[in-house]
Amino acid sequence: MSDSQPAASTAHEGGFRPDLAISTKRGGPHYADFNEEVRTLMDKVRYACPSDELALDAIATLRDLNAKLDEYLVDEWTTPAGTRVDLPARGNITLPPYEISAAGPDGVVATVWFRPYHLGGNGVAHGGQVAVAFDDLGGMASAVAVNGVCRTAFLKVNYRSLTPLNTPLQMRTRVDRRDGRKMFVAGTLHDGDRLCADIESLFIELKPGQA
Numbered sequence: 130m131s132d133s134q135p136a137a138s139t140a141h142e143g144g145f146r147p148d149l150a151i152s153t154k155r156g157g158p159h160y161a162d163f164n165e166e167v168r169t170l171m172d173k174v175r176y177a178c179p180s181d182e183l184a185l186d187a188i189a190t191l192r193d194l195n196a197k198l199d200e201y202l203v204d205e206w207t208t209p210a211g212t213r214v215d216l217p218a219r220g221n222i223t224l225p226p227y228e229i230s231a232a233g234p235d236g237v238v239a240t241v242w243f244r245p246y247h248l249g250g251n252g253v254a255h256g257g258q259v260a261v262a263f264d265d266l267g268g269m270a271s272a273v274a275v276n277g278v279c280r281t282a283f284l285k286v287n288y289r290s291l292t293p294l295n296t297p298l299q300m301r302t303r304v305d306r307r308d309g310r311k312m313f314v315a316g317t318l319h320d321g322d323r324l325c326a327d328i329e330s331l332f333i334e335l336k337p338g339q340a
């Protein structure tokens with residue numbers, strides 16, 4: 130399949146497609162740098178207090194860039210964001226960046242970073258961003274367990290201590306118990322030996338055609 134063509138429709142058309150084509154080519158050889166510059170922009174915007182002159186300059190530049198990007202929009206099954214498994218967080222800039230070191234029957238182990246734009250308050254990560262990372266990596270542990278797609282039914286995060294920014298952290302998620310389509314997923318986030326957060330969650334395996 131060409132990297133720019135829409136993903137083929139499947140028997141799951143109308144539902145969540147379990148056969149997303151994985152590609153390390155979509156978006157071209159500079160997609161990683163493109164991602165990184167966007168994340169850096171978000172870091173700067175989070176802390177910048179621009180002069181009005183700079184704000185107007187930035188608005189003009191961003192409008193110009195957005196108009197260019199309009200020419201290259203594709204559907205969610207074809208976009209590199211979320212399917213570039215060679216990049217942090219599969220190239221999805223809406224997720225905190227992570228790199229997976231293990232994914233299998235024993236669960237998922239990843240190094241995750243919270244960047245300046247994930248600031249909650251007083252120099253540490255926003256709790257919602259911590260939950261986003263758990264949701265994605267908990268979803269991945271359940272997806273690996275069923276070899277299919279799961280959706281979060283509930284996700285309880287216990288915030289045990291502050292989660293630092295700009296620090297490599299260890300996130301682990303695993304299916305603790307399976308009951309049919311129900312995957313009870315546990316997970317932890319550590320800064321070295323210090324527990325930052327843990328989860329109790331339920332992911333449900335989707336039926337064919339289910340959205």
Ligand SMILES: CCCCCCCCCCCCCCCC(=O)SCCNC(=O)CCNC(=O)[C@H](O)C(C)(C)COP(=O)(O)OP(=O)(O)OC[C@H]1O[C@@H](n2cnc3c(N)ncnc32)[C@H](O)[C@@H]1OP(=O)(O)O
Pocket residue numbers: 149150151211212214219264265266267268269272279280281282283309310311331333335336340
């Ligand atoms: C291409 C590269 C990919 C590479 C690698 C792929 C990896 C890719 C990783 C991606 C990872 C992303 C992970 C993000 C995951 C989201 O963030 S999904 C978005 C957030 N979640 C949602 O929007 C879900 C909204 N809710 C729903 O759609 C539906 O309620 C659900 C969850 C699908 C369940 O509905 P259902 O299928 O009709 O199931 P239902 O019969 O209601 O319930 C089934 C069972 O679960 C129980 N249950 C359901 N909900 C609950 C609840 N909240 N509490 C307790 N029990 C519950 C029921 O009681 C029932 O139990 P039993 O009677 O069978 O014992």
